[in-house]
Amino acid sequence: MRTGTISIIGKPNAGKSTLINALVGEKVSIVSWRPQTTRNKIIGILNGEINGEKYQMIFSDTPGINHSKGKLFEYMSESIQSATKDGNCILYVIDGQKKIADDDFENIELYKKEASKLIVVLNKMDVADQELFVSNLAMLNPIDNISVVPTSAEKRTNLEPLLDEIFQALPEGEEYYPEDLYTDRPIRFIVAEIIREKALKFLQEEIPHGIGIEITAFEERDDGLIRVNADIITERDNHKAIIIGKGGETLKRIATAARIEIEKLLDQRVFLKLWVKVKSGWREDSAMLNLLGYNKKDLK
């Protein structure tokens, strides 16, 4: 069989997390229309077979490439480096709705050197202007030593040709993860991310980038109900009021949407209680960053 690691990288909002979920067939990584949604390296595993040969593809979703300053961004950048470091293959994802930018071409040249195979994924073909999409493809075609695959991660279009391209880059090897595992992330992490996704959905403007989620209790009661308590950590007092909303309305919407999804994930009834706490400067505080799941030690 063939086994290998594939890192998914690209600028914020290109559709990397949507793509890993589509490829793995499970929601391993949260998605939102806002840039800078993903903050960690998140592994998603796909087992399959091509032409009678079995494979295990170990994908890493990564944060969007960003050069902002600060400890959280530093952690995010190191997550990308950690994913590309020993990948057999890199998928460089581009939002095909926009004209390909100079820095995308620079990134392609850069990442070409970091893996034996670089596949450029021109994504969002379902919504991109056709003429622009074709001219983007024409700009990519002359580049040496890359493969180009147009996709729609959202509509799951062209994933088969992409899997074929990846398969060709994989070395022979043994299964690394058991077949029933589709992510390396513990359930508490996934639950925290679901809460953050719903907060991203219901909050406006710049607030979402300043929040972190801490799961403070996670236990199964005797009656089979799962009790989850979580804090939404924010940086400012006025943000706390906005997250709670008039009469607690916004917090309730976040909690309800999160609870429904967590129940689906666990296939059990869930009692979810959320609090909002202000911890100014948490994004620069190493201890807080570690507590909220952004620990550089985890990046091997």
Ligand SMILES: Nc1nc2c(ncn2[C@@H]2O[C@H](COP(=O)(O)OP(=O)(O)OP(=O)(O)O)[C@@H](O)[C@H]2O)c(=O)[nH]1
């Ligand atoms: N129409 C369409 N929308 C897409 C496609 N892929 C992703 N999206 C949307 O684009 C937005 C960003 O998607 P994400 O998957 O969160 O993007 P990302 O690259 O992981 O973003 P960061 O984590 O912020 O770096 C979301 O609103 C997705 O629903 C696609 O193929 N077609």
Ligand SMILES: [Mg+2]
């Ligand atoms: Mg993402």
